[in-house]
Amino acid sequence: MxxxxxxxxxxxxxxxxxxxxxxxxxxxxxxxxxxxxxxxxxxxxxxxxxxxxxxxxxxxxxxxxxxxxxxxxxxxxxxxxxxxxxxxxxxxxxxxxxxxxxxxxxxxxxxxxxxxxxxxxxxxxxxxxxxxxxxxxxxxxxxxxxxxxxxxxxxxxxxxxxxxxxxxxxxxxxxxxxxxxxxxxxxxxxxxxxxxxxDPDPFAQRLITYLQAGQYKLLKAYRSIASQERRERLINLITTSIRQSLDPDEIFRVAVAELGQALQVCRCLIYRCKANDIETTISYEYRSNPSLPSLMGQRWSLHDHPVFQTVVEQQSTVSITDAQKSANFDLSSLQSRLERWHIRSWLMVPVLYQGRLLGMVEIHHCQADPHPWSAHEIELVEAIATQLGVALIQAESYANLEDLNEQLEALERTRSNLIAITGHELRTPLSTIQVCLESLANEPDMMPELRQVMLNTALSDAERMRNLIQDFITLSRLESGRVEWHFESISIDECVDLALSSIRTRQNTETLPRIRAQVPLELPPVRADGEWLVEVLSKLLDNACKFTEPEGEVIIEAKPNGGKMLEVTVTDTGRGIEPNRLEAVFDRFYQEEGALRRTAGGTGLGLAICRQIVLSLGGQIWAESAGRNQGSQFHFTLPIAQDPESEQPDLPPNPPPASKRRSSRKRATLR
Structure with a gap:
């Protein structure tokens, strides 16, 4: 029907x-x-x-x-x-x-x-x-x-x-x-x-009640929509900041200000930390009232922080409505902190990525009355913490990618320089040796004086090739960690004398600048491998002589540095180094004038070898120069030897971390 x-x-x-x-x-x-x-x-x-x-x-x-x-x-x-x-x-x-x-x-x-x-x-x-x-x-x-x-x-x-x-x-x-x-x-x-x-009055009253209930539901819906809109706006703002900048500092500054204003809290903190950190420094803060004590720059202890430890263990948010009467936590160890910073209600939300703690978001209410944390407030902070975790991982990935690109670029430069240098440094002496030997073989009636010149030339270039190959082998052993170190307490002046004697033997065949040693005899001994220390001194002196005119001067000095280290300096009056070249830190095959356009011989491996040796000996090496034709100074440090009773066994010191190596490289200069 x-x-x-x-x-x-x-x-x-x-x-x-x-x-x-x-x-x-x-x-x-x-x-x-x-x-x-x-x-x-x-x-x-x-x-x-x-x-x-x-x-x-x-x-x-x-x-x-x-x-x-x-x-x-x-x-x-x-x-x-x-x-x-x-x-x-x-x-x-x-x-x-x-x-x-x-x-x-x-x-x-x-x-x-x-x-x-x-x-x-x-x-x-x-x-x-x-x-x-x-x-x-x-x-x-x-x-x-x-x-x-x-x-x-x-x-x-x-x-x-x-x-x-x-x-x-x-x-x-x-x-x-x-x-x-x-x-x-x-x-x-x-x-x-x-x-x-x-009487219609009861009907009218009942109708008004239903209309008021409907209006209340409508207002509640509007508040929910407004809260959702505020949350989405804040999340979108953080997301936009991440897209526009991979700088965590900029993202954190925006996040802490916007989150504090959105929640209308007394104080909002964001700081970087790891699960096993003992303390951290507060670097990002929002305060609703300037008269409220600031935590900016304060050291924030974490090892004795029961709330922080709970967040780390549970990897979840912890909220405390009343820090003065918390039933779930024993905050007696934090009482002075609570009173000093006027913390009454506390919210801590971890910044996590795949279970790894990257930082923390803290929200403080500092009024006299405690503040009960609502579900939408907690959800908002957790959503922002998630975005911050993504931002940190992206920034970290970008930094790693930049490091990788730099390494790839350095590897490419090394490859190009290796081809150019080996092509020049090997082919040239080989050609000379070949010409000399062919002349000796094809002209048996050659004058004795000319024969001797030919032999000396061939021997000299053979020695040049041997030194080049030896430098390759030495640098490879140092970088791969295949060197057996023999540490002992040795006097720096003895090593300087040995290095000077090897340089002065060349004065018979070359015109060298004047070399002066200013090494006090009363200097304390250093803990080093004597053979490798002489190698460093010889290469630095050879480098200084190579780029200094015969009328110039080379000075080698030594003095204590900071009580536990001895500093050695090789100063020359040569051509100096441009400021923009000071960042090229003892790179392999680095040549000041380029691989195929230089007036001085060499492979660009000498200072790279010096860097590897000094770092392995527990010191640092760097170079300074006022500019072109202003001379240069090469510095390196070595640890002073301990007393015999406290001296450690002959084991190589731990190599410095990558950050230290990068720092020392930036202070070095190649010739």
């Missing part, structure tokens, strides 16, 4: 003086509940109640109310289009299942007629919900549904609406003919004269 006649249209046809009005779903809900409550509060009155719910799912929300109403009157009729289990039945009240194609599926009706009062609500939905809408879509659209219809206390109109609905019920439930006839005879009559109309 499919009926397309509208109850609202039929009522307007009978009462043309009625003017339909527009109602929202929330208004109709309030009106319906007020009318139903009027029935429940009626006491001994036995009214006629007819309700149409469009769909079974809407009826199920109110079924319990109609069970209570049915306990007061036998004339209760409920109509709905069935969806699961709604059927025609006569139980506590009559249920009428109409066809989904019936016009009733687009209408909402409630008619209540008593002996001395009547009310009716007859509405038709302007735009019904989609037939196949998802439950989430129905929930989203439910509050925006609009209806057009009539709501009135007029008894005549109410009786006309009841008569139309009872006729529609009779079409679906003809077996109720006798009951419906009885209802019409009992209720669809004019009210007897002299009977006082029921």
């Amino acid at each position: 499919s009926i397309h006649t509208s109850i609202l249209e039929a009522l307007l046809h009978r009462s043309p003086q009625l003017r339909p009005q527009l109602y929202f779903k929330s208004s109709l809900t309030a009106l319906s509940h007020a009318m139903e409550d009027q029935v429940l509060a009626g006491g001994a009155q036995l009214p006629l109640v007819i309700a149409s719910f469009q769909r079974e799912r809407f009826y199920r929300q109110e079924a319990h109310r109609y069970e209570r109403i049915a306990a007061l009157t036998p004339h209760v009729y409920v109509l709905a289009a069935p969806e699961t289990s709604f059927t025609n039945a006569s139980k506590e009240y009559e249920t009428i299942a109409f066809e989904t194609s019936d016009q009733l599926s687009h209408e909402w009706h409630l008619v209540v007629i008593g002996q001395n009062y009547a009310a009716c609500l007859v509405c038709q939905e302007r735009q019904s919900l989609p037939e196949k809408a998802e439950p989430s879509e129905i929930l989203a659209m439910d509050q925006t549904r609009r209806f057009e219809g009539v709501w009135t206390f007029d008894r005549q109109v109410s009786c006309q609406a009841a008569d139309i609905l009872l006729d529609r019920i009779l079409q679906y439930r003809p077996e109720l003919k006798q009951k419906i006839k009885q209802a019409k005879a009992e209720f669809l009559v004019d009210m007897p004269s002299g009977v006082r109309v029921v």
